[in-house]
Amino acid sequence: MAGTGGGELKYEMAQNAYIKLVLHALKHKTSAVNGVLLGRTSPKNESLVQIEDSVPLFHNHLGLLPPLEISLIMIEEYYSARGLGVVGYFHANERFDDTELGNISKNIADHISRYFPQAAVLLITRSLKLYQKGKTAALLCRFVSYASMAF
Amino acid sequence: MVTKTEESQLNKLENQVDNGGGGAWEYLCLARKLKVRRSDKVLKYGLSILNDSRKRSSLGPDEWTLYEQVAVAAMDCHALDVAKDCISALQKKFPESKRVGRLEAMLLEAKGSWEDAEAAYSSLLEDNPFDQVIHKRRVAIAKAQGNISAAIEWLNKYLEIFMADHDAWRELAEIYVSLQMYKQAAFCYEELILSQPTVPLYHLAYADVLYTLGGLENLQTAKKYYSSTIDLSGGKNNRALFGICLVSCANKPNSGSLHLGKKSHCTHVFKKNSQNTHVMKKIPNLRMFGPSPRLTKAVIESPR
Numbered sequence: 222m223a224g225t226g227g228g229e230l231k232y233e234m235a236q237n238a239y240i241k242l243v244l245h246a247l248k249h250k251t252s253a254v255n256g257v258l259l260g261r262t263s264p265k266n267e268s269l270v271q272i273e274d275s276v277p278l279f280h281n282h283l284g285l286l287p288p289l290e291i292s293l294i295m296i297e298e299y300y301s302a303r304g305l306g307v308v309g310y311f312h313a314n315e316r317f318d319d320t321e322l323g324n325i326s327k328n329i330a331d332h333i334s335r336y337f338p339q340a341a342v343l344l345i346t347r348s349l350k351l352y353q354k355g356k357t358a359a360l361l362c363r364f365v366s367y368a369s370m371a372f
Numbered sequence: 373m374v375t376k377t378e379e380s381q382l383n384k385l386e387n388q389v390d391n392g393g394g395g396a397w398e399y400l401c402l403a404r405k406l407k408v409r410r411s412d413k414v415l416k417y418g419l420s421i422l423n424d425s426r427k428r429s430s431l432g433p434d435e436w437t438l439y440e441q442v443a444v445a446a447m448d449c450h451a452l453d454v455a456k457d458c459i460s461a462l463q464k465k466f467p468e469s470k471r472v473g474r475l476e477a478m479l480l481e482a483k484g485s486w487e488d489a490e491a492a493y494s495s496l497l498e499d500n501p502f503d504q505v506i507h508k509r510r511v512a513i514a515k516a517q518g519n520i521s522a523a524i525e526w527l528n529k530y531l532e533i534f535m536a537d538h539d540a541w542r543e544l545a546e547i548y549v550s551l552q553m554y555k556q557a558a559f560c561y562e563e564l565i566l567s568q569p570t571v572p573l574y575h576l577a578y579a580d581v582l583y584t585l586g587g588l589e590n591l592q593t594a595k596k597y598y599s600s601t602i603d604l605s606g607g608k609n610n611r612a613l614f615g616i617c618l619v620s621c622a623n624k625p626n627s628g629s630l631h632l633g634k635k636s637h638c639t640h641v642f643k644k645n646s647q648n649t650h651v652m653k654k655i656p657n658l659r660m661f662g663p664s665p666r667l668t669k670a671v672i673e674s675p676r
Contacts, residue, residue, distance in 0.1 A: 251409065253550070282577070284549040286584040291614045319518060324552055 231269045238275040245277035246313040255279045258309035284325045309341035320346045374406050411448035418442035447482040554585045572604035595619040
């Protein structure tokens, strides 16, 4: 599944990665959920980021540091052996009409973007919005056909 | 809060009913007693009992409790017409009841008419100012509208009256954590630990919040609470074990000579608990608990 971008960067998301995150959000309908996106920049094209996999993280205490540190340590260790790095962060808010990216998500995404400047934040709302983290946080793409899912 | 045995019993019953083995009524009773939120299953099986007039009449007076349970589950699943039917059936039977009035106000809330629901709850509270459920619904309305500060205010007022409500303290702590107000969240967990000192969950959450706050003293207190969690849970709590490792590393992040000390400390923590060998397998190389590169170090050293 490909997403198109305005600006220089493009993101391509593997189906597995996307489905894992959506299913995680569906399983915990009543709370906010978290996750990291893993991938690499495409070797052929510098401005294309391939998101190959994702790891859903939490569904209750999103703002606590110890579980986040432990999970990031494990994820880095496991995926660097496969050549993938953390390329983004995924978030879905508790209320379906909340389209704001909260403070916690911004902090985590900031840290990720320090190590991977083309990092992306995927916020699931009624439609999906992919934000490019960086100096200009602009709306990159929208998957409209999923508007029927009530999150 | 549900214990592990109760939860496994509930899951077993749920599997049994899912696979057509009967026992729907026991499942519904257990769900009602434990106050778990499994609205889709409750709705499905509750409706199957209510729509069958034979099963319904065999319930006797419990039929009305079932109507109430199914009404609430229907509102949670946004099946508002089902909820309306249940409430009208209850209204016919108990015309002047406060409980039914409460359900009607909840239906207004589920439809999204916040002002009407607020007015209904206020009038119900005038008659009975000590109804816990209605106070909590008011908090829920504020939260659903996105007005978290009003939710905190209402919840604080509620807790001033009903100080013994543990679930409310937990909810308040979680709201504070989501807003990154860690000191206030720590206060809530302190209250919980004081009232129920043998529940390891609160010790663990308190230690997590202290670690997130940061600072040498907080880290050392966090270590103590992780240890007490391990003690209370008989060494089975993975998060607490990890927490001890994290605190040890965070105390001295850049010192190479202590690297071995940390590593042996961590190995010691894991070996002590031989039942958790899968924890050791998950971490193929304990080296990473040393000065770890890249992302995680930044997260640890982030300004707090």
